[in-house]
Amino acid sequence: MESLEYLMKGFLVAFQWHNLLFAFVGVLIGTAVGVLPGIGPMSGVALLIPVSASLTAGMGPEEAAASSIILLAGIYYGAMYGGSTTSILLNTPGESSSVVTALDGYQMARQGRAGNALAIAAIGSFVAGVVSLIGLVLLAQPLSEMALMFGPAEYFSLMVLGLCAVSGLAGRSMTKALIMTVFGLLLGTIGVDNVSGVARFTFDQPVLYQGLEFLTVAVGLFALGEVFNTVLEGGGENEKAGKVGKVTLSRQDLKQSAAPIARGSLLGFFIGTLPGAGATMASFFSYITEKKWSKQPERFGKGAIEGVAGPESANNAASGGAMIPLLTLGIPGSGTTAILMGALIMYNVQPGPLLFEEHPYVAWGLIASMFIGNVMLLVLNYPLVKVFARIIDTPPKYLIPLIIAISIFGVYAVQVNLFDLIVLVVCGLLGYILARHDYPLAPVVLGLVLGPMIEYNMRRALTASDGDFSIFVEKPISLFFLLAALLWLTVPWLMKARGKRVVINEEA
Numbered sequence: 001m002e003s004l005e006y007l008m009k010g011f012l013v014a015f016q017w018h019n020l021l022f023a024f025v026g027v028l029i030g031t032a033v034g035v036l037p038g039i040g041p042m043s044g045v046a047l048l049i050p051v052s053a054s055l056t057a058g059m060g061p062e063e064a065a066a067s068s069i070i071l072l073a074g075i076y077y078g079a080m081y082g083g084s085t086t087s088i089l090l091n092t093p094g095e096s097s098s099v100v101t102a103l104d105g106y107q108m109a110r111q112g113r114a115g116n117a118l119a120i121a122a123i124g125s126f127v128a129g130v131v132s133l134i135g136l137v138l139l140a141q142p143l144s145e146m147a148l149m150f151g152p153a154e155y156f157s158l159m160v161l162g163l164c165a166v167s168g169l170a171g172r173s174m175t176k177a178l179i180m181t182v183f184g185l186l187l188g189t190i191g192v193d194n195v196s197g198v199a200r201f202t203f204d205q206p207v208l209y210q211g212l213e214f215l216t217v218a219v220g221l222f223a224l225g226e227v228f229n230t231v232l233e234g235g236g237e238n239e240k241a242g243k244v245g246k247v248t249l250s251r252q253d254l255k256q257s258a259a260p261i262a263r264g265s266l267l268g269f270f271i272g273t274l275p276g277a278g279a280t281m282a283s284f285f286s287y288i289t290e291k292k293w294s295k296q297p298e299r300f301g302k303g304a305i306e307g308v309a310g311p312e313s314a315n316n317a318a319s320g321g322a323m324i325p326l327l328t329l330g331i332p333g334s335g336t337t338a339i340l341m342g343a344l345i346m347y348n349v350q351p352g353p354l355l356f357e358e359h360p361y362v363a364w365g366l367i368a369s370m371f372i373g374n375v376m377l378l379v380l381n382y383p384l385v386k387v388f389a390r391i392i393d394t395p396p397k398y399l400i401p402l403i404i405a406i407s408i409f410g411v412y413a414v415q416v417n418l419f420d421l422i423v424l425v426v427c428g429l430l431g432y433i434l435a436r437h438d439y440p441l442a443p444v445v446l447g448l449v450l451g452p453m454i455e456y457n458m459r460r461a462l463t464a465s466d467g468d469f470s471i472f473v474e475k476p477i478s479l480f481f482l483l484a485a486l487l488w489l490t491v492p493w494l495m496k497a498r499g500k501r502v503v504i505n506e507e508a
Helices: 002-014 017-035 040-055 061-090 096-110 114-147 152-169 174-188 214-232 251-272 278-293 306-321 323-329 335-346 360-381 385-393 396-415 418-436 442-464 476-507
Strands: none
Touching: 002 017, 002 114, 002 360, 017 040, 017 061, 017 360, 040 061, 040 335, 061 096, 061 114, 061 306, 061 335, 061 360, 061 396, 096 114, 096 214, 096 278, 096 306, 096 442, 114 251, 114 306, 114 323, 114 360, 152 278, 152 442, 152 476, 174 442, 214 396, 214 418, 214 442, 251 278, 251 306, 278 306, 278 442, 306 323, 323 335, 323 360, 396 418
């Protein structure tokens, strides 16, 4: 009850006219930032810190801190939603966690259901935002204590489970999915090793010391891969663009999406509370879960609305979950929350266990404003779904140059490096060739994301145990994740083998 009382006081802060304006501007800019590939929430928040500081210059310290962080947080969760728009319409992920949305969202758009995909993304994002904020209010303290129980061994095992779950992203062949996963892991080893400082697979090229930029690879494989497919297969002029279709969701759409939205919201929130896990992992896990739970898993990758509803909900719920370690422990769980932490410290507000006691005006004002911001996101974006969806009606001869321009601008804006554009084109050609031969692309992205994190946490754990690998089975949480990973791989194989035996016995 005490938390609810503080939340009501937070709403008094959030409903001040200038804070409402800051929240609105934040979600508006955040949506635009999410739509443009390459900028992403982290860059958007970092770019707007000086602007927020100048806008709050005449306020008192507490008021300035609250208004500034309301604006920056609006950009954060606005961008998490905005990335879905181009993923669905153009197969161009606006940011890393929107890669999974493109798998079914783009197929829905090609089938004339772009309006439905955008609408369920908006509704799922809103529900997930509300769920994560309720969790933030009620569960912040116990969940922050649980997150502290995760050491390097637990993170390693969790990410191994994520890699084993890649079977859920397989196309017709599990072997091809595993090949693509290993390929993604290999790409993740390029660059300077974080632990030893040794350059690996860089061929003495300084441009490779930071490794391959994740978004460059993702945009190349998905967006440019689709462009090459359209151009080289001769569909540019003759292929009729898919119609937008109705924006209103049918009862069947809502029935199919309700459970995935609920599961994605909860899964994304809990994964978001783990420092370093992030929205990308949450969206992948959500997609894999929905495919495993579905009675018709073959629909996924071909325009299943659950494949949009679940990951989009998980994506947005993770942004709320990430606020828990930031506000209660002073531990940023991602690059974006690290920048938000820096902004708070700039105003002499130290995130951590004493934040809610020493600066309740800032903490509860921020949480209340996130409720309001999520309503603003829905009100702002749902009426524009029909307008956004009209992009799919654009003839390919105009749409293809638009996709290329957005991709090049977004990738170049990340590091202002011509080498990234070369990687973009190479990945585009590679994406076209792999897709044509039925190699799934999502496992490459998952391997590239999880590879460096797996290696880093494994080496940290082994350093702590003096090279003793038993640390991974001695820790109960780590052992649980490893057993889950083993079951994930073996149970489908055993079920398949059992099915074959049954068929042989019937034939005999």
